[in-house]
Amino acid sequence: MNIKPLADRVLVIPAAAEEKTVSGIIIPDTAKEKPLKGEVVAVGKGTKEEEMVVKQGDHVLYGKYAGTEIEIDGVQHLIMRQSDILGIIE
Numbered sequence: 001m002n003i004k005p006l007a008d009r010v011l012v013i014p015a016a017a018e019e020k021t022v023s024g025i026i027i028p029d030t031a032k033e034k035p036l037k038g039e040v041v042a043v044g045k046g047t048k049e050e051e052m053v054v055k056q057g058d059h060v061l062y063g064k065y066a067g068t069e070i071e072i073d074g075v076q077h078l079i080m081r082q083s084d085i086l087g088i089i090e
Contacts, residue, residue, distance in 0.1 A: 001072050005044040005079060010054055012038040012067065012078045037061050037089065038078065046082075054082060059089040 005011050015035040039059050046052040054060060067080030 003042060003072060003079075005042055007044045007047050008050045008052065008082045009044045009079055010040055010060075010082055010085065011042040012060065012062070012080065013041055014038040014076060014078055036064060041077070043082075050082065052082060054085060054088060061086045061089060 003011060015037050037059060040054050040056055043052050043054060043056060062078070062080060062085050066084035067078035070077050070079055
């Protein structure tokens with residue numbers, strides 16, 4: 001499936017959650033913290049008020065509750081507004 005975001009929306013693949021152990025205890029998937037960074041895979045064309053700054057391939061940081069989770073071909077993605085992105089990792 002191919003998705004093209006509209007207006008100022010951005011499609012992001014979140015980075016994998018880090019594996020953490022505490023004193024030999026493995027933390028289950030449900031208790032892992034969501035990653036706050038990911039890779040942009042598609043961007044919209046922007047709006048008259050907002051020019052698109054991020055581009056495909058950028059690695060970005062976003063807020064903890066940013067975006068809407070969707071699944072595309074079995075892979076988790078987030079679709080969010082460009083304004084939900086906090087910065088680009090260089």
